[in-house]
Amino acid sequence: MTKNIKILKVGGSVITYKNKDSELNIHVVKQIAKDIFLWLRKNKSNQLIFTAGAGSFGHPLAYKYQLNAESLQKDPFGFVLTTTNMQNMANRVARIFHYFKVPLFPIMPSSIFMTNKGRIISAYIDTINEALNRGLTPFLWGDTVIDRSHTFRILSGDQINPYIVENLKVKELYFGTNVDGIYDSDPLKNHDATQIKKINDDNYKSILTSISESGNLDVTKGMRGKVEEIHRIKVRPLKCIIFNALIKGNTYKALSGQKVGTKIKFE
Amino acid sequence: MTKNIKILKVGGSVITYKNKDSELNIHVVKQIAKDIFLWLRKNKSNQLIFTAGAGSFGHPLAYKYQLNAESLQKDPFGFVLTTTNMQNMANRVARIFHYFKVPLFPIMPSSIFMTNKGRIISAYIDTINEALNRGLTPFLWGDTVIDRSHTFRILSGDQINPYIVENLKVKELYFGTNVDGIYDSDPLKNHDATQIKKINDDNYKSILTSISESGNLDVTKGMRGKVEEIHRIKVRPLKCIIFNALIKGNTYKALSGQKVGTKIKFE
Numbered sequence: 001m002t003k004n005i006k007i008l009k010v011g012g013s014v015i016t017y018k019n020k021d022s023e024l025n026i027h028v029v030k031q032i033a034k035d036i037f038l039w040l041r042k043n044k045s046n047q048l049i050f051t052a053g054a055g056s057f058g059h060p061l062a063y064k065y066q067l068n069a070e071s072l073q074k075d076p077f078g079f080v081l082t083t084t085n086m087q088n089m090a091n092r093v094a095r096i097f098h099y100f101k102v103p104l105f106p107i108m109p110s111s112i113f114m115t116n117k118g119r120i121i122s123a124y125i126d127t128i129n130e131a132l133n134r135g136l137t138p139f140l141w142g143d144t145v146i147d148r149s150h151t152f153r154i155l156s157g158d159q160i161n162p163y164i165v166e167n168l169k170v171k172e173l174y175f176g177t178n179v180d181g182i183y184d185s186d187p188l189k190n191h192d193a194t195q196i197k198k199i200n201d202d203n204y205k206s207i208l209t210s211i212s213e214s215g216n217l218d219v220t221k222g223m224r225g226k227v228e229e230i231h232r233i234k235v236r237p238l239k240c241i242i243f244n245a246l247i248k249g250n251t252y253k254a255l256s257g258q259k260v261g262t263k264i265k266f267e
Numbered sequence: 268m269t270k271n272i273k274i275l276k277v278g279g280s281v282i283t284y285k286n287k288d289s290e291l292n293i294h295v296v297k298q299i300a301k302d303i304f305l306w307l308r309k310n311k312s313n314q315l316i317f318t319a320g321a322g323s324f325g326h327p328l329a330y331k332y333q334l335n336a337e338s339l340q341k342d343p344f345g346f347v348l349t350t351t352n353m354q355n356m357a358n359r360v361a362r363i364f365h366y367f368k369v370p371l372f373p374i375m376p377s378s379i380f381m382t383n384k385g386r387i388i389s390a391y392i393d394t395i396n397e398a399l400n401r402g403l404t405p406f407l408w409g410d411t412v413i414d415r416s417h418t419f420r421i422l423s424g425d426q427i428n429p430y431i432v433e434n435l436k437v438k439e440l441y442f443g444t445n446v447d448g449i450y451d452s453d454p455l456k457n458h459d460a461t462q463i464k465k466i467n468d469d470n471y472k473s474i475l476t477s478i479s480e481s482g483n484l485d486v487t488k489g490m491r492g493k494v495e496e497i498h499r500i501k502v503r504p505l506k507c508i509i510f511n512a513l514i515k516g517n518t519y520k521a522l523s524g525q526k527v528g529t530k531i532k533f534e
Contacts, residue, residue, distance in 0.1 A: 076401055077370055079401075080370045084361045084371075091354050105350070106350070134343055134418055151401055
């Protein structure tokens with residue numbers, strides 16, 4: 001049977017408390033681990049790569065040390081403190097997953113990626129493929145990495161995913177976020193925000209326009225950016241589900257193909 | 268000024284309590300961190316790669332799950348539990364080093380090395396070089412890695428070092444152990460053991476013989492193995508110091524070229 005690699009990316013605002021420095025949302029991490037365990041047990045032919053945003057383990061330090069600035073003058077200490085703090089988050093997530101019998105295999109992004117001006121120029125992803133073949137669930141996260149021109153830069157989970165999708169020919173991407181899917185404006189700030197159920201090649205452009213027109217730029221940039229980012233991935237067909245991973249059972253539903261969130265399909 | 272890369276490898280029995288499961292010898296880790304800080308501050312032109320043995324974070328798990336067996340039947344869970352436990356050790360060591368202002372940059376061996384029958388066949392070490400050029404101290408440790416023929420295998424710090432030495436043209440290796448240097452038999456078990464002060468091309472063979480003849484095979488294998496292992500490294504000239512890293516100040520002395528331990532020089 002052909003194996004079917006899926007990537008599940010959960011946002012930093014899902015697995016950490018965004019407003020509490022370096023604090024894991026253990027309750028939600030456990031929920032997601034349980035869902036993945038149940039799904040993996042039911043679908044022996046599926047393979048999963050798990051990626052996570054940096055959340056409050058990464059952003060405050062990256063901001064403090066200006067790691068994403070387009071400059072050469074960066075404190076080496078800011079870099080090692082940030083990547084080590086991210087490693088600590090990853091280690092804690094992995095141990096929770098192991099407790100729930102998910103064989104999460106942490107692969108440290110700063111060990112395998114280098115960028116130039118923030119774009120990946122060198123990578124070692126052979127281990128990801130080999131790990132999948134051995135029944136493991138590779139785990140990567142938003143990190144800070146060595147950059148040729150800017151000394152160090154941030155490499156977010158959202159940059160790692162397209163790279164893996166394109167290089168390992170992944171066809172299904174799942175985004176666990178803190179809202180129910182793609183909206184025409186930010187549902188956390190606008191009660192009239194309307195959820196978009198399906199996005200495909202036919203309605204892609206009109207949906208981008210409707211998102212742009214629905215509110216101020218800052219608010220809608222995130223939603224619009226997400227859709228554009230997925231559209232830029234050079235793999236077709238490409239299926240994505242964007243769903244609310246804070247809700248118990250949603251991760252299982254999404255991975256199992258049950259109706260949840262916004263479905264994107266580009267052929 | 269030409270940079271001079273040194274590798275300092277400390278044994279698992281130095282930085283962990285060998286008989287206590289997953290317990291760091293924090294006191295000794297702090298001592299070593301302080302010594303490295305002082306040495307780096309005095310020698311701006313020097314660059315250091317720090318490597319560590321797995322000690323009680325790795326061996327009990329690797330043994331339990333038979334990760335080093337020459338077989339295919341290995342529990343994926345044993346692998347992820349071991350590499351995650353090693354990651355935890357590395358993370359704790361890194362945070363202690365950061366406290367003492369050493370910019371330790373953890374590079375996860377299971378992310379960058381793959382072996383076949385226990386020998387490295389694929390690696391990504393570009394980050395090590397780039398990290399050195401940015402004033403960082405790369406840190407690698409004994410780990411368990413993906414193996415082509417045996418599913419998973421152990422990759423010890425003592426296997427990682429020769430690979431880095433040969434590929435980055437390192438000329439100086441420092442081994443921080445729990446004894447004062449190379450002896451003709453095990454000094455922890457034999458009070459008559461004699462320390463060997465200098466080993467070079469001229470006395471290499473006679474010293475191997477004297478180690479072999481001094482006691483039973485098991486006891487002397489470690490000492491003899493260490494010397495043979497260094498001799499096999501394909502870089503000349505190669506300088507090594509084997510010293511007792513449990514003793515305060517010894518790491519600084521060794522790195523600074525002060526007389527301590529056994530000196531090996533192959534030209």
